[in-house]
Amino acid sequence: MGSGKIVMSVESSNADVDQENVREKVRKAVFRLMHEDRKIPDPKNLSEKSGVSEDLINQMYPTIEDLAVDITDVLDANLAPQYEAFPEPGDLQDMLAQLVEIRIDLYEETAFVRTYGEVSEHMFPRIREKRAIRDGLFRARIFEMLQPHFGQKTDDMAAQVEALVSWEFWRHMRNIQRLSEEQTRKIIGNLVQQVVRAP
Amino acid sequence: MVAEYSVCLSPVRVIDCKNWLCSADFQGDPMRTNRHKTRLENSVRTNIRDAALCLAASDRVIPTLETLVQETGLSAAEIEAHFPSMDDMAIEIRKVAEDLFGELEDAMPAKGALIPMLEELVVLRARYYEAAADFKHLGDAGGRFLPSVATSQAIRAARYRARLTEMLEPHCLGKTADVVAKVEMMTSWDSWRHLRGVQRLSSDQAVDLLKSVLTAVASQVNHHALAE
Numbered sequence: 001m002g003s004g005k006i007v008m009s010v011e012s013s014n015a016d017v018d019q020e021n022v023r024e025k026v027r028k029a030v031f032r033l034m035h036e037d038r039k040i041p042d043p044k045n046l047s048e049k050s051g052v053s054e055d056l057i058n059q060m061y062p063t064i065e066d067l068a069v070d071i072t073d074v075l076d077a078n079l080a081p082q083y084e085a086f087p088e089p090g091d092l093q094d095m096l097a098q099l100v101e102i103r104i105d106l107y108e109e110t111a112f113v114r115t116y117g118e119v120s121e122h123m124f125p126r127i128r129e130k131r132a133i134r135d136g137l138f139r140a141r142i143f144e145m146l147q148p149h150f151g152q153k154t155d156d157m158a159a160q161v162e163a164l165v166s167w168e169f170w171r172h173m174r175n176i177q178r179l180s181e182e183q184t185r186k187i188i189g190n191l192v193q194q195v196v197r198a199p
Numbered sequence: 200m201v202a203e204y205s206v207c208l209s210p211v212r213v214i215d216c217k218n219w220l221c222s223a224d225f226q227g228d229p230m231r232t233n234r235h236k237t238r239l240e241n242s243v244r245t246n247i248r249d250a251a252l253c254l255a256a257s258d259r260v261i262p263t264l265e266t267l268v269q270e271t272g273l274s275a276a277e278i279e280a281h282f283p284s285m286d287d288m289a290i291e292i293r294k295v296a297e298d299l300f301g302e303l304e305d306a307m308p309a310k311g312a313l314i315p316m317l318e319e320l321v322v323l324r325a326r327y328y329e330a331a332a333d334f335k336h337l338g339d340a341g342g343r344f345l346p347s348v349a350t351s352q353a354i355r356a357a358r359y360r361a362r363l364t365e366m367l368e369p370h371c372l373g374k375t376a377d378v379v380a381k382v383e384m385m386t387s388w389d390s391w392r393h394l395r396g397v398q399r400l401s402s403d404q405a406v407d408l409l410k411s412v413l414t415a416v417a418s419q420v421n422h423h424a425l426a427e
Contacts, residue, residue, distance in 0.1 A: 038344045040261055119340045123259050135397055159398060159408055168393035172384050176356050179380065187380055194415040 019060075025050040026057060027071050034116050041067070068120040068127055075113055076130070082106045083134060086141055092149050096161070096196060099145075100189045103165040108181060111174070114167060138162070160195050164188055244281045247271055248291050256333035261340065262288070289345045296334045303327040304355070307362050313370045313420065317413040320366075320386055325406050328391040335388050359383065371420055381416050385409050 029050035033039045041064070047054040061067040076083070083106065087098035107114070120127045143158045150157045163169060165188065173184040250270040251262035260266055262285070267278050282288045304327050308319035328335065341348035363379050371378045384390060386409065394405035 034343065040263060040344060042263070042265075116343060119261075119343060122336050122340060123261065131397075139398075156408070156411070159394075159400065159404075160412055162398065163390065163393055163408065164412070166393045166397065168389040168397065169384060172387045172389035173380070176352075176387065176389065177360075177380060177383060183380075187377070187384070191381055191412065191416070194419050195412055197415070 022052055022056065023060060023070065025052055026060070026067070027074065030067065030071060031113070031116070035112070065120075065124040065126060068124050069130075072117065072120070072127055072130055075110075075117075076134070079106075079110060082109060083138075087145070089145075092146075092196070093193070095145060096192050097189060099142075099161070099165055100185065100192055104170060104181070104185050104188065107167055107170040107174075111171075115171070115175075157196070161192060164192050164195065243273070243277070244291075247273065247278055247281055248288065248295070251288055252292060252295075252333075252337070255337045255340070285341075286345045286347045289341050289348045292334070292337070293348070293351055296331065296338075300327060300331040300334070303330055307366060310366075313367075314414055314417045316366065317382065317417055318410050320382070321406055321409045321413065324386045325391065325402060325409075328388055328395075329402055332395075335392075339392075356383075374420065378416065378420055382413060385413055385416075 026046055029046050029052075030041045033041045033045055033049055037045075039045055043054045043057045046052070046057055050057075061070065085102045085106070087095040087102065089095070117127070121131055122128075139158065139162055142162050143154055146158050146161065147154045169188065170184065173179045173187065174181070179187070247267060250267055254260045254262045254266055254270055264275050264278060267273070268275050271278065282291070303323075306323045306327070308316045308323065310316070338348055338352060342352050360379060360383055363383055364375060367378050367382065368375045390409070391405065394400045394408060395402070398405075400408065
């Protein structure tokens with residue numbers, strides 16, 4: 001689950017290269033601390049892990065929320081194509097099957113970072129706001145996809161489909177029920193079909 | 200999402216524990232002193248635990264040694280004497296959660312027809328999640344870092360799965376594992392968190408949505424049963 005191949009860096013102008021390199025070291029240290037050491041990052045352990053001085057870390061990231069926002073921005077920029085992927089218009093069942101595949105591909109790829117991102121979503125308003133905007137855009141696209149098929153029932157159907165292909169549902173199947181990727185794809189795909197077919 | 204229970208559980212939270220520890224009340228015979236001392240230590244322990252709960256649930260701050268020092272006015276050494284690690288703190292908090300929500304968590308529907316049972320299950324789980332939301336969020340965060348939390352979550356999930364299997368087996372004709380996986384997912388905390396926190400549905404809307412999906416699942420089960 002989760003390839004861990006997420007690229008953490010951003011394109012930088014020459015003038016910003018040094019600063020961006022330092023930020024990159026700190027961002028990587030965050031994940032090493034959380035994933036390998038299971039520690040909550042703070043300036044002291046980040047300094048030890050990254051080799052960047054505590055003063056510089058505090059200067060770059062006055063609060064832990066600033067650090068979380070920076071990490072989120074970089075990840076979102078790098079993952080934009082995956083987040084924006086959506087089925088091509090066509091037969092409803094095909095589109096729904098594609099949607100399940102696209103979203104599960106995204107979760108399989110990003111599980112490593114999103115699992116930790118959840119903690120910051122709960123703690124930091126700015127991260128919650130970013131997630132809400134992204135989710136809102138996704139919701140609008142699902143609505144648009146389903147409206148021609150469900151008319152006045154689109155609201156209900158869109159909410160059900162959004163839930164079934166959501167990160168939270170996927171995470172439950174993989175992390176709590178410990179199902180394989182294949183089992184998860186099958187169950188979620190099957191549930192989406194059942195919901196859409198139900199009178 | 201509003202929890203029905205306050206997480207600031209102990210009245211001693213308002214007391215300056217550091218000064219209290221230094222009070223001159225504890226003079227006299229050794230037995231009496233020991234009893235007082237034990238009671239006092241328990242109060243301080245409760246005070247620290249409640250501070251951690253308030254930090255996490257109300258202030259949405261990760262409880263660390265530093266934040267607990269600020270919140271309680273105790274020294275780091277005093278806090279560590281009661282809770283040598285955050286894992287020890289998590290064990291204590293879990294006891295509180297079990298006392299408060301154990302009954303709600305264990306509630307299962309009365310035996311009956313499949314669809315009414317599933318509908319009742321959704322209502323019972325919703326009631327539990329609404330009441331315990333603050334603790335569940337705290338558990339989500341703790342599960343990433345604290346082994347005891349992850350173990351406890353796995354055990355509770357397995358217990359719930361076993362109860363679901365027992366409930367659904369008579370209705371599922373060899374499809375039990377598949378149906379249990381779906382019902383477990385739909386009635387999970389993760390699903391509830393998505394519907395309430397991400398989609399921002401009201402509690403009633405979330406319940407209706409879950410009932411609707413589970414009715415679709417049950418219809419499929421009934422269809423298979425009729426075919427058999």
